[in-house]
Amino acid sequence: ASVLETNTDVTAQRATEDKLDRTRSELAHLSRIATMGELTASIAHEVNQPLAAIVANGEAGLRWLGRAAPxxxxxKKSIEAMLRNAQRASDVVRRLRALSAKSTPAHAMLDLAAVAEETAQLVERELRVQGVRLLADLPTGLPPVEGDRVQLQQVLLNLLLNAIQALGAMPPERxxxxVRVQRGERESLGDAIVVTVEDTGAGIAEADLARLFDAFFTTRSDGMGLGLSISRSIVEAHGGRIEAGNRPDGGATFRVCLPVAGSAA
Ligand SMILES: Nc1ncnc2c1ncn2[C@@H]1O[C@H](COP(=O)(O)OP(=O)(O)O)[C@@H](O)[C@H]1O
Ligand SMILES: [Mg+2]
Structure with a gap:
């Protein structure tokens, strides 16, 4: 009887874990959609640019054909440029679809520096419009972490958008x-990859540090307070840790630590 009981326990536990997994990925999905809302201007711009180029290339092509001696x-060059730009537009749409798709979590070996690079590209326009300088230290050849690319991108996207928002109130030169990705030993995690996102904003009030990762905690008038809470649940589901603090000379610092694949602590 004891064996049966244990099996039932294990089955029940697995069912609970599966359910938790699904709930987490649904929440993550919802917050990705919300995040995409914050990126609407950039998205429109990224799709519009190649479309405008296609129109210009088409007009040029017609002019070359309409000459007395076509x-x-x-x-041919104009048509080739049209095809290149159409490809570019379709790449943008594909990236957005991946971000908005309601996919089941996929586990892959990931180079976090590459994931950070891709995420930085998503906020390129936000950075430019707000006059924010991005210093990136993303070395190649770091050992991989195991996880879901879209979810980890979402974590970094949340951190970058928060940092950009925190800088809005600062003078342009500040x-x-x-963004730094490094390998490091982490107590309780062992061999880890550490991603640090720091900004030169006003930092986080001492009293808020303890509540930062709570669901619905926000100090922004149009904030939802879900970004960090979902980021934490994603990082913890990957066996990692996320922490926040203030830099000595002002500004916030966020650190995401994920175990190197195959180095279970
Ligand atoms: N880089 C940062 N600098 C200062 N405060 C921050 C930073 N990132 C997050 N915060 C604080 O944490 C809160 C919660 O962030 P988040 O969970 O992303 O929700 P939201 O962005 O909707 O407010 C923010 O409202 C802000 O008070
Ligand atoms: Mg946020």
Whole structure:
């Protein structure tokens, strides 16, 4: 009877874990959609640019054809440029779809420096518009972590958007974000990859540090307070840790530590 009981316990526990997994990924999905809302201007711009280029290339092609002696070589170049730009637009849409898709979590070996690089590209326009300088230290050849690419991108995206928002109130010469990916030993995690996102904003009030990762905690008038709470649940589901603090010379610092694949502590 004791064996049966144990099996039932294990089955029940697994069912609970599966359910938790699904709830987490649904929440993560909802917050990704919300985050994409914050990126609407950039998204529109990224799709519009290649579309505008296609129109210009098409017009140029027609002009080359409409000449008394049509220039087929130039027409061909215009058509090729149209195809390149159409490909670019479709790449943007594919990236967005991946971010908004309701996918079941996929586990892959990931290079966190590459994931950070891709995420930085998503906020390129936000950085430019707000005049924020991004210093990135993303070495190649770090050992991989195991996890879901979209979810980990979401964590870094939340941290970057928060940092950009924190810098909005700062004078232009004090708008810097630095992103670093390093290998490090972490107590209780062992061999780990550590991602640090720091900004030169006003930092976090001492009293808020303890509540930062709580669901619905926000100090922004249009904030939802879900970004950090979902980020923490994602990081912990990956066996990692996320922590926040203030830099000695002002500004917030966030650190995400994830175990190196195969180095279970
Ligand atoms: N880089 C940062 N600098 C200062 N405060 C921050 C930073 N990142 C997050 N915070 C604080 O944490 C709160 C919660 O962040 P988050 O969970 O992303 O929700 P939201 O962005 O919707 O407010 C923010 O409202 C802000 O008070
Ligand atoms: Mg946020």
């Amino acid at each position: 220039d087929l070589g130039e027409t 708008r810097t974000i630095s």
